[in-house]
Amino acid sequence: MGDHTVTVTDNNNHQSSVIQIYPLGSYYFGSKDPIFFRDETVADRVQRMKSNFDARGLRTCVQAVMLVELFNHPHILLLQVRNTFFKLPGGRLRPDESDIDGLQRKLSRMLSVNEDETDHWEVGDCLGMWWRSDFETLLYPYLPPNRKVPKECMKLYLVKLPVSRKFIVPKNLKLLAVPLCQVHENHKTYGPVIPGVPQLLSKFSLNINH
Amino acid sequence: MGDHTVTVTDNNNHQSSVIQIYPLGSYYFGSKDPIFFRDETVADRVQRMKSNFDARGLRTCVQAVMLVELFNHPHILLLQVRNTFFKLPGGRLRPDESDIDGLQRKLSRMLSVNEDETDHWEVGDCLGMWWRSDFETLLYPYLPPNRKVPKECMKLYLVKLPVSRKFIVPKNLKLLAVPLCQVHENHKTYGPVIPGVPQLLSKFSLNINH
Numbered sequence: 001m002g003d004h005t006v007t008v009t010d011n012n013n014h015q016s017s018v019i020q021i022y023p024l025g026s027y028y029f030g031s032k033d034p035i036f037f038r039d040e041t042v043a044d045r046v047q048r049m050k051s052n053f054d055a056r057g058l059r060t061c062v063q064a065v066m067l068v069e070l071f072n073h074p075h076i077l078l079l080q081v082r083n084t085f086f087k088l089p090g091g092r093l094r095p096d097e098s099d100i101d102g103l104q105r106k107l108s109r110m111l112s113v114n115e116d117e118t119d120h121w122e123v124g125d126c127l128g129m130w131w132r133s134d135f136e137t138l139l140y141p142y143l144p145p146n147r148k149v150p151k152e153c154m155k156l157y158l159v160k161l162p163v164s165r166k167f168i169v170p171k172n173l174k175l176l177a178v179p180l181c182q183v184h185e186n187h188k189t190y191g192p193v194i195p196g197v198p199q200l201l202s203k204f205s206l207n208i209n210h
Numbered sequence: 211m212g213d214h215t216v217t218v219t220d221n222n223n224h225q226s227s228v229i230q231i232y233p234l235g236s237y238y239f240g241s242k243d244p245i246f247f248r249d250e251t252v253a254d255r256v257q258r259m260k261s262n263f264d265a266r267g268l269r270t271c272v273q274a275v276m277l278v279e280l281f282n283h284p285h286i287l288l289l290q291v292r293n294t295f296f297k298l299p300g301g302r303l304r305p306d307e308s309d310i311d312g313l314q315r316k317l318s319r320m321l322s323v324n325e326d327e328t329d330h331w332e333v334g335d336c337l338g339m340w341w342r343s344d345f346e347t348l349l350y351p352y353l354p355p356n357r358k359v360p361k362e363c364m365k366l367y368l369v370k371l372p373v374s375r376k377f378i379v380p381k382n383l384k385l386l387a388v389p390l391c392q393v394h395e396n397h398k399t400y401g402p403v404i405p406g407v408p409q410l411l412s413k414f415s416l417n418i419n420h
Binding site: 071072073074125126127128129130140141142143144145147179180181184185187196198199200201202203206 | 281282283284335336337338339340350351352353354355357389390391394395397406408409410411412413416
């Protein structure tokens with residue numbers, strides 16, 4: 001147990017939820033062939049989302065929150081696309097696919113050497129849900145008061161990392177460990193969802209292992 | 211069940227957590243004698259916190275997140291002090307007092323006709339924890355990387371309101387119902403903690419009853 005850990009007093013007979021965190025150095029990082037991303041304009045993307053919504057209804061995305069330790073502070077794993085925007089690892093569910101199956105599939109595609117081995121990701125609690133009420137608007141952590149049918153739901157899940165593992169990342173993506181204190185409320189760099197992750201994690205006791 | 215409710219598909223065999231919300235109009239609001247607040251300078255406050263820390267160690271505060279429905283959108287109950295700043299109902303724990311006992315005591319003091327009836331507040335999940343590492347600094351939803359011993363911990367708890375009840379508020383406080391969409395990320399008006407509450411609630415399914 002790290003000397004940085006503050007034990008949360010459990011004086012209500014509730015079992016405190018503890019997340020074990022291991023050093024960045026205990027993981028191996030390698031690369032693999034690039035994966036395909038659509039290169040489309042914003043207008044094309046909106047048009048595609050509209051067609052998909054007409055055909056299949058609400059679009060559901062699942063994303064993973066994974067933590068490692070560096071300099072005695074929790075860091076979150078983010079993917080950087082084309083040296084510009086940051087995203088949590090994850091993606092859109094297939095029709096009738098469960099959240100856990102879809103998230104495991106996406107994580108293996110983006111972070112494993114073999115994308116068919118999908119069962120070695122430990123998907124934990126749902127941390128939060130964000131909603132898009134129009135194809136052109138931002139995501140919000142509540143259903144908008146305008147009574148419109150939501151077009152997209154994004155669900156964040158805690159994924160607990162083991163003591164050690166390999167991350168094999170497509171060459172057109174970068175996997176970065178970013179300190180919680182850097183993403184907190186930093187909307188300019190990290191968009192609408194990621195800056196809220198430190199708050200979503202704050203009810204857990206993060207146990208840093210050295 | 212309201213027609214505004216979106217059912218979260220439970221395709222992972224997890225029980226979705228549902229919060230029942232009732233209209234603002236189903237609650238009664240009255241007033242009672244003012245309660246005492248220290249009228250002190252910032253410097254005095256810092257000095258008082260330092261003395262208390264030396265004597266008793268970490269200061270723990272507990273606060274309540276309570277929701278009502280208005281215009282078909284969830285609203286959060288906030289107290290306004292001296293027509294200026296907003297706070298969640300709650301306050302500091304006594305030495306050796308449990309979170310739930312302390313929160314019930316504070317809620318009865320601020321919102322009940324009889325402050326000795328403390329057992330009629332249904333305290334639910336801890337939603338988040340915020341830390342103050344120095345007496346002069348803001349609260350953050352993580353332990354700061356500076357390895358300092360934290361001086362204050364603030365814990366937010368969901369408090370589930372029944373279908374109907376009376377709120378009896380001291381005359382020097384105002385109790386307000388503020389829409390989630392107004393507090394979200396509105397740090398200028400609501401400070402460091404309250405603007406994150408919509409995110410902390412987003413994993414729940416809010417079931418609006420009419």
